[in-house]
Amino acid sequence: MFSKACKYAINAMIYISTLPQGNDRVGLKDISQAINSPEAFTAKILQILVKENLLSSIKGPNGGFEIHEDARKTQLYRIVQVIDGDQIFTGCALGLEKCSEDHPCAVHNKFKAIREHLAGMMMTTSLEDMARGIQNGTNFLKI
Amino acid sequence: MFSKACKYAINAMIYISTLPQGNDRVGLKDISQAINSPEAFTAKILQILVKENLLSSIKGPNGGFEIHEDARKTQLYRIVQVIDGDQIFTGCALGLEKCSEDHPCAVHNKFKAIREHLAGMMMTTSLEDMARGIQNGTNFLKI
DNA sequence: GATATTTAAGATAAGTTTGTCCTTTATAAA
DNA sequence: TTTATAAAGGACAAACTTATCTTAAATATC
Numbered sequence: 260m261f262s263k264a265c266k267y268a269i270n271a272m273i274y275i276s277t278l279p280q281g282n283d284r285v286g287l288k289d290i291s292q293a294i295n296s297p298e299a300f301t302a303k304i305l306q307i308l309v310k311e312n313l314l315s316s317i318k319g320p321n322g323g324f325e326i327h328e329d330a331r332k333t334q335l336y337r338i339v340q341v342i343d344g345d346q347i348f349t350g351c352a353l354g355l356e357k358c359s360e361d362h363p364c365a366v367h368n369k370f371k372a373i374r375e376h377l378a379g380m381m382m383t384t385s386l387e388d389m390a391r392g393i394q395n396g397t398n399f400l401k402i
Numbered sequence: 403m404f405s406k407a408c409k410y411a412i413n414a415m416i417y418i419s420t421l422p423q424g425n426d427r428v429g430l431k432d433i434s435q436a437i438n439s440p441e442a443f444t445a446k447i448l449q450i451l452v453k454e455n456l457l458s459s460i461k462g463p464n465g466g467f468e469i470h471e472d473a474r475k476t477q478l479y480r481i482v483q484v485i486d487g488d489q490i491f492t493g494c495a496l497g498l499e500k501c502s503e504d505h506p507c508a509v510h511n512k513f514k515a516i517r518e519h520l521a522g523m524m525m526t527t528s529l530e531d532m533a534r535g536i537q538n539g540t541n542f543l544k545i
Numbered sequence: 546g547a548t549a550t551t552t553a554a555g556a557t558a559a560g561t562t563t564g565t566c567c568t569t570t571a572t573a574a575a
Numbered sequence: 576t577t578t579a580t581a582a583a584g585g586a587c588a589a590a591c592t593t594a595t596c597t598t599a600a601a602t603a604t605c
Contacts, residue, residue, distance in 0.1 A: 260403060260490060263563065266497040273508050286581070300564050306583065319572030320580045335509070347403060354409040357545055365416050365532040365541045366478070369523050377516050389508040398508045402500055406593065429551070443594050449553065462602030463550045546605105553600070560593070570583070575576100 265342040268304050270294040270400050272314065272338060275326045276390035286323040295401035304342065311341045331390070336381035348378045408485040411447050413437040413543050415457065415481060418469045419533035429466040438544035447485065454484045469529070478532070479524035491521045 261269075274293045275285060287305070291298040305324060308314040313333055315325050339347065351358030352370040360367075392398035404412075417436045418428060430448070434441045448467060451457040456476055458468050482490065494501030495513040503510075535541035 260493075260495055263497060266495075270496055270508070288581095297564055299566075302582075303564090303584095309582090316582060317572085318570070318580085318582045319574095321573065322571085322581045324582085350403075352403055352409075353413055354406065355542065355545060362545070363541050365413070365535060365543065366527070367541065369527060373516070373520050373523060376519055380512050380516060384509070384512060392508060398506050398510065399498065400508065402498060402505070431551095440594055442596075445552075446554095446594090452552090459552060460602085461550085461552045461600070462604095464603065465551045465601085467552090548603105548605080550603080551601085554598085556595100556597080558593100558595070561591080563588100563590070565588070566586085568583100568585080571581085573578100573580080575578075 260347070261339060262343050264300075264304050265339055267294065267296045267301055268308060268338050268342045269335060270296070271301060271305065272308065272326065272333070272386050273389045273393060274400055275314070275324055276331050276386040277393045280328060280331075284317065284321070284323040284325050290324065293400055307341060308338070313338065313341065326386070331387045332385050334382055335384045335386075335389070336378065339381060348374060348381075403490070404482060405486050407443075407447050408482055410437060410439045410444055411451060411481050411485045412478060414439070414444060414448065415451065415469065415476070415529050416532045416536060417543055418457070418467055419474050419529040420536045423471060423474075427460065427464070427466040427468050433467065436543055450484060451481070456481065456484065474530045474533070475528050477525055478527045478529075479521065482524060491517060491524075 271290050271294055274290060275283060278285060287298060287302055290296075290305070291301045294301075305314060305316070309316045309324075313326075313330055315327065317323060317325070336348070339345070351364050352366050353364040355362075355364045358364045358367060389398070393400060414433050414437055417433060418426060421428060430441060430445050433439075433448070434444045437444075448457060448459070452459045452467075456469075456473055458470065460466060460468070479491070482488070494507050495509050496507040498505075498507045501507045501510060532541070536543060
């Protein structure tokens with residue numbers, strides 16, 4: 260469904276969103292430990308998120324990553340879009356280059372519903388929402 | 403969502419299912435042309451489907467691939483399972499090794515619905531069903 | 546039985562994703 | 576101003592997927 264990079268991105272962003280605002284600066288090491296991901300690879304992914312302004316970073320001692328108030332409202336849809344592209348939301352399930360209502364692949368209609376279900380859910384789910392489940396111990400970021 | 407191998411497998415199986423029963427033997431060349439796929443790679447995928455008895459093959463002159471009556475009732479679910487495994491139907495969306503009701507990932511519940519939607523659809527859709535859309539020109543296998 | 550045809554199987558190559566390592570840049574603190 | 580720390584960036588390596596090529600095996604036709 261999602262690439263590993265994308266899974267790391269989502270978990271990392273949710274993790275940072277669980278930290279108290281204003282006191283949420285956290286280093287790479289902590290992040291990759293919290294989500295059980297390879298450190299250097301995670302760094303690359305965070306770089307992309309920083310460039311896309313979904314996350315901010317501070318270099319130097321006591322540096323790290325922070326996620327600001329607005330960014331905590333980021334939808335999961337946006338993270339997938341930035342890391343994996345939106346192929347999963349818009350692409351043809353059977354790989355036809357030009358799959359459309361006028362020229363539908365074999366499963367076009369059946370998949371439309373699923374894609375819409377997925378996109379809708381991802382579009383209406385924010386980091387904030389997900390962070391809540393982690394904070395109260397209902398949901399988990401690793402193992 | 404699905405690997406290329408899996409997309410080729412589904413399209414190939416649907417294509418063979420569109421041919422009239424009893425007169426449905428078709429060669430690799432025709433298949434890969436009908437679904438616009440690389441010939442040698444398609445051959446590898448068909449080999450797997452033959453081994454799994456979803457398809458039968460005949461070597462030699464006038465050889466090719468055939469799909470028997472029962473096999474036309476094969477569900478798309480089965481093809482995905484054979485080519486990609488059932489990770490997509492059962493695996494954790496965020497990559498947790500042990501994601502479950504008791505130890506759910508951040509999106510566990512929201513994804514459950516989508517996975518069930520997908521699995522249900524794939525489980526209730528057969529090659530036969532899809533072949534009909536191709537036969538009457540409503541749906542397409544390439545471009 | 547010899548020949549031609551077609552799938553099976555194995556080796557290998559190309560491309561992509563995942564992962565690591567090393568150097569550079571920024572910056573806080575001494 | 577120097578030093579230490581942490582992210583950024585580039586190069587490279589490993590693993591996996593996709594794709595190709597060559598040889599082997601099976602079989603229909605002559």
